[in-house]
Amino acid sequence: MDNQQQPMPGLPPPGPDDSLVECALKVLNCPDPWRKADYTYATARMWREGMIKCVRPTPWQHLQAPDRPARSDEKVRVCAPGEAPRRGKGGTLASRQALLHSAVHIENWAVDLSWDVVARFGLRPEEYDMPREFFDDFVKVAEDECRHFTALAKRLEELGSHYGAFAVHDGLWESAANTAHSLPARLAVEHCVHEARGLDVLPSTISKFANNGDNESAALLRDVVYPEEISHCGAGVRWIKYLYGVAHGTQHPPSEPVKVAGADKEAGGDVCAVAGAVEGQLARLQVEEGEVEPRQTGGAEGRCQSRGHSYCADSVCGGSDSNGHLSPTASWMVDARNYSSVEAWFHSLVRAHFWGALKPPFNEEARAKAGFGPEWYLPLSVPAQQQQQSG
Numbered sequence: 001m002d003n004q005q006q007p008m009p010g011l012p013p014p015g016p017d018d019s020l021v022e023c024a025l026k027v028l029n030c031p032d033p034w035r036k037a038d039y040t041y042a043t044a045r046m047w048r049e050g051m052i053k054c055v056r057p058t059p060w061q062h063l064q065a066p067d068r069p070a071r072s073d074e075k076v077r078v079c080a081p082g083e084a085p086r087r088g089k090g091g092t093l094a095s096r097q098a099l100l101h102s103a104v105h106i107e108n109w110a111v112d113l114s115w116d117v118v119a120r121f122g123l124r125p126e127e128y129d130m131p132r133e134f135f136d137d138f139v140k141v142a143e144d145e146c147r148h149f150t151a152l153a154k155r156l157e158e159l160g161s162h163y164g165a166f167a168v169h170d171g172l173w174e175s176a177a178n179t180a181h182s183l184p185a186r187l188a189v190e191h192c193v194h195e196a197r198g199l200d201v202l203p204s205t206i207s208k209f210a211n212n213g214d215n216e217s218a219a220l221l222r223d224v225v226y227p228e229e230i231s232h233c234g235a236g237v238r239w240i241k242y243l244y245g246v247a248h249g250t251q252h253p254p255s256e257p258v259k260v261a262g263a264d265k266e267a268g269g270d271v272c273a274v275a276g277a278v279e280g281q282l283a284r285l286q287v288e289e290g291e292v293e294p295r296q297t298g299g300a301e302g303r304c305q306s307r308g309h310s311y312c313a314d315s316v317c318g319g320s321d322s323n324g325h326l327s328p329t330a331s332w333m334v335d336a337r338n339y340s341s342v343e344a345w346f347h348s349l350v351r352a353h354f355w356g357a358l359k360p361p362f363n364e365e366a367r368a369k370a371g372f373g374p375e376w377y378l379p380l381s382v383p384a385q386q387q388q389q390s391g
Helices: 020-028 033-048 093-122 132-158 171-178 183-210 215-247 267-275 278-289 299-303 331-336 342-353 364-369 374-381 384-390
Strands: none
Touching: 020 033, 020 093, 020 132, 033 093, 033 132, 093 132, 093 171, 093 183, 093 215, 132 215, 171 183, 183 215, 183 331, 183 342, 183 364, 215 331, 215 342, 215 364, 331 342, 342 374, 364 374
């Protein structure tokens, strides 16, 4: 039975009295892509500035991530993957519009995918209990993907088209749905397979625009999207390594995120340029959504009880039933301990949740910047049966 949560009329936008998970759910349950972007920018800014105090409220067990995020399917027609229009090589305006439209749709879904990680696995502290740094990473990923979406959609309109002009498929969400039960599997498939595949093909896509005189689109993809997508792939690698370390007795979060040239600029200015002043934006959203009465201050403090932490922005809050200690018999931990290396565990996760072999050629330089070398992906470019026979 589909338990997709439908957005409620008058539901207020994300606010500082919400936990991060509650904000993520508001994004996921908002069908309009532009309002989804507004909610994303507002949430990311509030989280970064410490206005949002907790990852999840107390209690949190009544909350649930939707089976499928709310989408404006009446505006953007969804078709089967094999029925999506061919995009061509960029030699015509229609081809470049189709290429950009595909990129816009991918980035729009990437926003939902990022918040789904925050909400779905942030609501399972008894199974994962991820540290604050994990949520920092995926809030930033959501913000980046949202900036890509709005910038590419603007460029698409400059080329005389708009988001919704072409039919699209939702293959990315199908993969996400198949890994909804497992954070390691989600990180492996979405961030280290699909995101990495994007790194493989993006240089070719950039060339399709540059070789046909569309230098503005090429520059947007090359200078903004490309370096930040490397960091997103790096987040997947980073947290798979962390989970593997937890399973094997290392419980400290990685100290530094992946740094990529061109992606380590101050994001605040870019976000503000796109999103405007967040305070004014929140006020506008509250009026539009019907939230006319101000909320009681301090509401989050009563709902965000930290296990042993003071009420502060560094607190994860809403702890696990096991007082912060994960069971060593958690299924993913038992599985990880079956493998002598994180790479071997990664291979197992991909083979269990991704159909087929990875397709070369691989963008070795970009993958290396994301933190994983050929020992991660080359074994997966050979079908498992063939690899067993050769071994």
